[in-house]
Amino acid sequence: MSHRITLEGGDGFDVSAGEDTLLRGALRAGVGFPYDCNVGGCGSCRFDLVAGEMETLWEEAPGLSERDRRRGKRLACQSRPRSDCTIKMRTGEEYRPPVPPRRMKAVLACRRPVTSSMSEFVLRTAEPAHFIAGQYAIFRPPGAEGARAYSMSNLPNGEGEWRFVIRRVPGGRGSNAMFDAVEIGDTLELDGPYGHAHFRAEAPRDVVCIAGGSGIGPVVSVARAAVEAMPGRRLFVFEGARTREDLCFPALMGAAQGGVAAYTPVLSAEADDSGWDGVRGFVHEEVERAVGHRAAECEFYFAGPPPMTEALQKLLIVNWTVPLARIHFDRFF
Numbered sequence: 057m058s059h060r061i062t063l064e065g066g067d068g069f070d071v072s073a074g075e076d077t078l079l080r081g082a083l084r085a086g087v088g089f090p091y092d093c094n095v096g097g098c099g100s101c102r103f104d105l106v107a108g109e110m111e112t113l114w115e116e117a118p119g120l121s122e123r124d125r126r127r128g129k130r131l132a133c134q135s136r137p138r139s140d141c142t143i144k145m146r147t148g149e150e151y152r153p154p155v156p157p158r159r160m161k162a163v164l165a166c167r168r169p170v171t172s173s174m175s176e177f178v179l180r181t182a183e184p185a186h187f188i189a190g191q192y193a194i195f196r197p198p199g200a201e202g203a204r205a206y207s208m209s210n211l212p213n214g215e216g217e218w219r220f221v222i223r224r225v226p227g228g229r230g231s232n233a234m235f236d237a238v239e240i241g242d243t244l245e246l247d248g249p250y251g252h253a254h255f256r257a258e259a260p261r262d263v264v265c266i267a268g269g270s271g272i273g274p275v276v277s278v279a280r281a282a283v284e285a286m287p288g289r290r291l292f293v294f295e296g297a298r299t300r301e302d303l304c305f306p307a308l309m310g311a312a313q314g315g316v317a318a319y320t321p322v323l324s325a326e327a328d329d330s331g332w333d334g335v336r337g338f339v340h341e342e343v344e345r346a347v348g349h350r351a352a353e354c355e356f357y358f359a360g361p362p363p364m365t366e367a368l369q370k371l372l373i374v375n376w377t378v379p380l381a382r383i384h385f386d387r388f389f
């Protein structure tokens with residue numbers, strides 16, 4: 057059974073009853089519904105309910121401000137239709153999924169540590185792993201409320217292999233469940249792919265990739281795609297981490313590291329007496345110093361915690377006036 061969602065002044069689509077959020081139902085139907093995080097953090101999927109019944113999954117989701125709530129706004133990623141509904145929002149061609157997202161059964165085949173707090177998870181599906189480098193999938197970690205997004209760190213493939221680099225967040229319910237409550241051989245639901253920060257193979261420019269912490273997963277994926285897709289174009293990678301032990305880009309890239317024109321690790325909390333003679337500080341500060349003169353010739357991809365992505369947005373958009381179409385990023389809420 058499904059519910060019919062009508063867009064005020066436009067077309068409609070069906071959402072399977074009791075299963076999908078409004079957002080995921082819309083994207084599955086090929087509708088260009090605006091969104092970013094899919095998990096209640098960013099507010100990009102706000103809409104107005106004009107008629108019908110809609111359940112709210114996470115009342116306190118930070119993607120809505122108090123003002124939004126007073127004005128009756130809702131988040132499509134935290135809303136589940138309970139009847140046919142009419143909604144008001146503006147769709148956009150740029151939000152239409154390039155690969156239709158699907159729910160799949162995925163078996164955890166392997167988990168191996170890459171740093172003291174991050175592990176690589178390898179999952180397998182019976183279906184091919186269809187996505188574009190830089191996209192993410194959604195999981196429901198057992199025992200945690202709500203959904204969590206994790207970005208693929210490998211390349212699309214016909215073998216149904218999906219790799220993720222997941223950080224164990226101190227006190228975090230979802231990430232700890234992925235480490236402690238999921239055993240090798242267990243089956244999870246993998247829903248995806250989602251996200252707009254994917255590699256643009258057609259863009260004829262040098263590529264700058266910037267990772268903060270667990271943002272390394274999608275950056276490895278995009279860097280691998282860039283190495284495969286672009287002889288003649290250069291790839292510059294910046295990895296921001298707290299200490300030397302937290303760096304993992306070279307290990308995750310393996311032989312593909314040979315295709316990187318320059319890799320710059322930047323450490324924010326390495327001890328003064330550790331012998332580290334590389335760059336110290338925040339990764340966006342090093343990007344500002346090292347890339348400034350060639351920003352106009354580059355395509356930018358980045359992922360990591362909101363303070364890092366906000367600093368980079370300011371640098372690229374306000375200071376360097378890089379066109380928005382050349383900036384692709386995910387904030388890890």
Ligand SMILES: Cc1cc2nc3c(=O)[nH]c(=O)nc-3n(C[C@H](O)[C@H](O)[C@H](O)COP(=O)(O)OP(=O)(O)OC[C@H]3O[C@@H](n4cnc5c(N)ncnc54)[C@H](O)[C@@H]3O)c2cc1C
Nearest residue numbers: 095114201202205206207222223228229230231270388389
């Ligand atoms: C697009 C995207 C890609 C990401 N990719 C990666 C990645 O590759 N690797 C990685 O390590 N991390 C990634 N993250 C972060 C990841 O999704 C989790 O936020 C992180 O693992 C912390 O989750 P936690 O459950 O441990 O922490 P918690 O603090 O328990 O939860 C954090 C997040 O869970 C959601 N949440 C919490 N409570 C509820 C609730 N009651 N109902 C619904 N939702 C709730 C919210 O989104 C919240 O921000 C990504 C995030 C986004 C948005």
Ligand code: FES
Nearest residue numbers: 094098099119133
């Ligand atoms: S997509 Fe709904 S809050 Fe981010």
